[in-house]
C-alpha cells in the first residue's frame with residue numbers, strides 16, 4: 261500500500277449506514293483495510309433469517325441491535341480501532357447536516373429507496389462524498405456521488421416497481437405472477453384487509469342466487485355462518501362463477517385460451533372436517549398466532565413440493581378457516597406479509613387454483629413466496645464483492661483521485677468475459693431537482709385537488725420529504741414540526757382540506773410553490789399548471805409531476821437505445837441493487853472506448869476486474885438457468 265493511501269485510510273472518519281448483508285462485509289473489510297474510525301447506523305435487530313449471510317451475527321444475537329453486535333464482533337479482531345454504533349433510523353433528526361459534516365465519506369449498505377434518498381440529500385447538504393451500493397442475488401452495484409463532480413443518487417429517475425394492467429390481473433392472466441398479484445392484492449386484501457378499500461374483484465353474487473338482494477357482497481360472512489361453508493362459497497364464487505361470467509364475453513377469448521371454471525365440489529370431499537381433522541381438532545391454545553399454519557394439519561411438510569389442484573384447494577379452505585378460527589381479531593386490518601406463514605399458504609393456494617383454471621403452470625409455496633414477496637435470494641458472495649468495491653471507491657474518494665472514480669456493476673452473466681463492469685460516472689444532471697435548482701412542473705386540477713393530495717402524493721411520496729414546508733410567495737401554507745403552536749397546527753390542518761385554488765394564497769395555473777425539507781436542507785420550486793382532466797388508467801393519481809430528465813451521456817460514452825449483450829443495465833428495486841435504470845454502454849462498436857475503460861481500472865491497485873473464460877460459464881450460472889437449458893436440449 262502506498263504511503264498516500266495509508267495516510268488517507270488512517271486519517272479518515274467514515275460513516276456506514278446499514279449493517280445488514282452488505283454492511284457486515286463492509287465493516288469487516290474496512291477494519292481489515294486499516295480504517296480506524298468507523299461509525300455505523302442501523303435501525304434493525306438481528307433476525308434468524310439474517311444469519312446465513314450476515315456473518316458477524318450468531319444465533320445468540322437474535323433480537324439484539326445489528327449495529328452494536330457488528331461493532332463488538334469486529335472489535336474482537338481489531339480491538340484498538342474506534343467503532344461507534346447507533347441503533348437508530350438514519351432519518352432521525354439527530355443525524356442532521358452537522359452530524360454528517362464530521363465524516364470524510366459516507367458508505368451506504370441500505371435496502372430501500374427512501375433511506376437512500378434521504379442520505380443522498382444529507383450528503384449533498386453536508387458536502388460529504390457518498391459511496392452507494394446495492395445487491396439483488398447475483399447482481400450488484402457500487403456508485404460514487406461527489407457533489408458537483410458526479411451525478412447525485414437522484415439525478416436519474418428510479419423505475420417504480422413493476423405494475424400490471426388491471427384487466428390482466430382481473431380477467432386475463434397469462435403468467436403465474438399475475439395469479440399471485442390477484443391472490444395477494446385482490447383476494448387476500450378483500451377477505452382479510454380493509455373492507456372499505458376499492459377492490460377490482462368481482463364481489464357480486466350470482467343473479468339468480470340473490471334475486472332479492474342483487475347487490476349483496478358475497479364476501480360478507482354472516483355471524484353464524486359455518487366457516488367451511490363460507491370458504492366453499494368464496495371458492496365457488498372466485499374460481500367458478502367469476503370465470504363463467506368472464507367466459508360469457510366471447511370477444512375476450514377470441515385470441516386467448518379459455519379458462520376453466522373450477523367448483524369446490526369437483527375437487528373436495530363433501531366435508532373436510534371429518535376427513536382431515538382440521539381446525540376443530542386444534543384448540544385455541546395449541547398454537548400461537550404467528551405460527552398458525554395449514555400445512556402440518558394437511559400433512560404437507562415440504563415447501564418446495566408442487567401441490568396438485570386438490571392439495572391447493574385443501575390449503576385454500578384450511579388457511580381461510582384458520583384465519584377465522586385463530587386470527588379473527590386481525591381480519592379487516594391485514595396486509596400481505598411474506599413472513600406471515602398462513603398468508604403465504606393462502607396466497608399460494610389461491611394463485612395455484614387460478615393458474616390451473618387459466619392453464620398456467622403451478623408453483624411451490626417456496627417459489628410463490630419468492631414471487632409474492634418480491635424476494636430475490638441474497639447471495640453472500642455478491643455482498644462481499646460489493647463491499648470490497650465500496651472500500652476501493654472510498655479510498656479513491658479519500659485520495660481525491662477523481663479521474664479514477666468508477667460506477668461498478670456486478671453482472672450475472674459475463675459480458676466480454678467480465679463479471680464486473682466499471683464505467684465512468686456521469687456528471688451531475690443539470691436538471692436534477694435535488695442537486696441543482698431546476699424547478700419541477702406539476703400538472704394538477706387546482707380546483708379539484710386539495711393541499712392534502714399535494715402533500716401526500718407529491719411532496720412525501722414523490723419528493724421523499726420527511727418534514728416538509730410549503731410556501732406560496734410569502735405565504736406559508738403548510739409545515740411540520742414539534743415547535744408549532746396549536747393555532748398554527750389548526751391552520752395548517754384546515755389548509756390541508758382546502759382545494760389549491762381556495763387556499764389563503766390561491767394556487768392556480770402559473771403559481772410557483774417552494775417546497776423545503778428542513779432536515780434534509782433541500783429546497784425546490786414547483787411550477788403549477790392547471791389541467792382539467794386526467795386519464796384514470798394512465799394517470800390514476802390525478803396529477804403529473806415532471807421536470808427532471810435523464811442526464812446526458814457522460815464524456816466518451818454514447819447513450820444506447822438498443823438492448824444488446826454489452827448494455828450494462830442496472831436499476832432500482834426497493835430491496836436492493838438496482839439493475840437497470842440507465843444504460844451505460846461500453847459499446848460493441850467502440851472497442852477503443854471499452855479498452856480505455858478497462859485499462860483505467862486495471863491500473864496499480866485497481867485490478868479487481870473478474871475475467872473468466874467461456875468454458876467457465878456454467879460455474880457462475882444460476883442453477884435454475886442451467887437446468888432450464890438442459891431441459892430444452894432434452
Ligand SMILES: Nc1ncnc2c1ncn2[C@@H]1O[C@H](COP(=O)(O)OP(=O)(O)OP(=O)(O)O)[C@@H](O)[C@H]1O
Pocket residue numbers: 277278279280281282283301302303304309310326348349350351369370371372375638835836
Ligand atoms: N432508515 C434506515 N435507517 C437505518 N438503517 C436502515 C434504514 N433502512 C434500512 N436500514 C438497514 O439496512 C440494512 C439492509 O440490509 P439487508 O439488505 O441485508 O436487509 P436485511 O433486513 O438485513 O435482510 P432481508 O431484508 O433480506 O431480510 C438492514 O440492516 C436495515 O436495518
Ligand SMILES: [Zn+2]
Pocket residue numbers: 411412413414415416688689692693694695696
Ligand atoms: Zn442530482
